[in-house]
Amino acid sequence: MANGLRELLGDLMKKDGKLFITTIILMVISSFLQGVTILMLVPIMNIMEVGEAADLPFGLSRFLSFLLSLPFGLRLFVLLFCFFIVMTMQAVSVRMVKVRSMQLASGFTADMREEYYDELMSSSWERYSSDNQSVHTDALITQIPRLTTTINYFMSMMTNVVTALIDLIIAFSLSASLSGFVIVVGGLFFLFFRRFTKRSETLGNRLSRQYEAFTDEVQTQLSGFKEIRSYGIAEEESRRFRDITETFRDLMIEATGNVSAPRMISTIGEAVLIAIIFFCAEYWLHIETSSMIVVLYVFYRLWPLLPATQEYLQGIKETLPAYRVMQDVRKKDSEDSRTACIRKTKQDNASDESTGGKEDTGDQAVAFDHVSFRYKDAAADALHDVSFKIRRHTITAFTGPSGAGKSTVVDLILGFLTPSGGNIYIQAEDGEVAYVPQSPMILTASVRENIARFHPGISDGEIVEALVRTEAMGFLERKCTEGQSPLDLRMGDDGVMFSGGEVQRIVLARAIAGTPGLLILDEATSALDFGNEKLIAGLLQRLKSEMTIILVAHRVSTIQSADDILVIENGQLTEQGSAGELLKNPESYLTKMKDG
Template identity: 30%
Template sequence: MDSISGMRLIQSFTNEEFESRRFAERNQENMTANLKSVRLRSMFGPIIDLLNNIGLVAVIVFGAWQVMEGEFTIGLIVAFLAYLRLLQSPVRNFSRVISIVRQSAAAFERITEILETQPEISDKGNAIELPAIKKKIEFKSVDFAYDETVPVLGNLNLTMKAGQVTALVGSSGAGKSTITSLLIRFYDPQNGTIKMDGHNIKDVSLKSLRGQMGIVSQDIILFNGSIRDNIVYGKLNATDDEIIESAKAANAHDFISAFPDGYDSQIGERGVKLSGGQKQRIAIARALLKNPQIIILDEATAALDTESEHLIQQALSRLMKKRTSIVIAHRLSTIHDADQIIVLEKGQVLEKGTHDQLMQNNGRYKQLHDLQFPQLSDIKYLAT
């Protein structure tokens, strides 16, 4: 499946022969296992037939001896042979059923093992409904590690005000995406608490928590189906007017209408028939249709051309309007107007403030900014 969805990558690296060999090896392993299974199953028939024939020989030999002794009649022997013949077919069929049952039992065990796996994150027995956020989101003394030996966040304390744009910046591995994953409760911290308007998110239902959030990430997930199917995923009972309105707000309506089938156009596996910018705008339309209280943007404009980025920035501006927004960004030009910028380093808050405040501090944020815009720092140096 990975080879099919990653066909372009395979072709770009000219690794078709490698993938063919790998497929042939897996196919050979599968064939060997199937042959072994068939060989074992094929033994049941001859064994059952052998046992049946032994039974026939035993009846004939024992019956002949009893006839000579005058204990049995020939008619009684014929009756025994007839009964034995009638028994052979059910016994043979039963052996086949046993083989099928054993195969089914093995498959059933694997399926039930998956179905009975309990999620690590679940609602408490007395979970409450989370009301719409109006004040703030707080991380208090939060510790988290995917692997106990490698901590990601350590004693993290930060506050994000409702209705404002909070940007998270820092080097790779600083913990930016982990913060949003904890907020959505894909994971729970080992220590500390995360609160929304004073409610510990562990005490609220997952549906009410995640129902307030919309996510637009760099790695867009689209399902194999129509454009309409993917947009309506944000609100399953949405009307056509609502779908079109959200697409217009996401600057997606024009390119969707240009397709022969419009909103019913098929986009292929993971949206393979769409460009990167088109996929991003469909994801934004999906988030707009959901109308979330909190919007999380994880590198939503990365790896896009200038024109697509401009269109998406317009759509994101509409999406973020009057919402609590959390923006993870490596392109610092996209967060100059953020109400609060939090600079993370090794899982801790290094700096926070507005763009102008952080630039005046001459700290880590200014270093990152100057690395991205060296020409601006050169101009200021010459001006002084």
């Protein structure tokens, strides 16, 4: 635990060292003022003639002598007024400590969440797609917020430690022998509690794993709602969900029991200890009544700090694994993002050096020159020695069997992947590439937000223009109620308020709203019926005068109007030509697709 806590505190200092140190200083001031209020009880009781006059520490005897020289009413007023001032200052300082502790914890976790997200977004597609997405969901929603609890536990523990030290100094000044006895007993209790602390660390690791499993199961079942219902396995899936929930519940109960056990034991021990202290003080040590009352009060306040500190220590051990989980994931992502950045720079430089302007590639928008690519830990290349050129303002279609390498080509063009061999040249007009995947990102929001979010600063007029170009305004206007703007229509969860063809036209409008030079559609029309597919094909024919279009598809009807068709099989380019040229060959892949 020590190394993890040290790293966490180091990160805290890097993020906001000034606030961290200020909070610790305020903590010391608050504990000191609290100690002063305790010490002031002795002169108050002496003035009220509770017991014998006590020999006060820290020069307070002279202060008491001064007070005794004053008239009774005045001395009582002065002492109680000072007591009120100190108590007020202490209350204010406690509030400041709590507020700043929360600022420190919440600020740190907010920064961690933002950094994690930025690192995730900068990681390569190969790295991102190989991960279980529930790991990142769990990290952002569960593990990072647990760090707030860890920091709050630490700050509370530090408050208890500082308070205990000051209270012990006061107790020693009043009765060293009695204080020494209590410290020995408290130390024995703390050693006894160590086994609970070790168990807390184990429970913390189990809870971290259970949080991740719970998040994964929730995502899996919610995303597979239709399949679960259609297969008639709702009861079995409900049982699976219930098992995970109950395991999570049992772990939480076990953790709570482990944390609360030391408090129960210490409460019983506290009653015994106070009785022993009172007996020893009265019959053996002969401490003055006022001092003894204060000593008892100090230990009555001090003793609960022991189980509380133990609880905070166990809480740190339970929640600190979340920090280690975060560090492990971030380490992988940061290493990968550095690699991705270097690769991107190399690719950009290669493009700059090799193209040297438009004259080097002529009317080519994209060119692959003996490109190869192999996924990490794969036994063979996903693409091997692939070369082709895509002319500007044309529609080029990639087809081939599933897993042949078509999507890998697209990911290479998009810069998500970097070739292990060869060169890629891209000259998209305006330097922009638009991408429409098979399952596009649809916000449960308005049509406007579904377009504007991807094009910050775009005006409503530009959105309408894009929707008109994709022939989407017609059906949007028909769906509007009186006085409602088509842009205010809500898409619903995953676009449920619209048909598949309507969603694709809105998504296509989103893609062209940024006036891209290169438009890529990766299986974007695979779920559409013939009518909607034909409509999209007509739209693309009109759009190619403004941009270069790349299609990835499996159906002949989707690609037959393309200017050029490239067949990818087993990671290699096996055929290239127009639909008419390829269909003349009875052995071509396109002919087999049409006949098959």
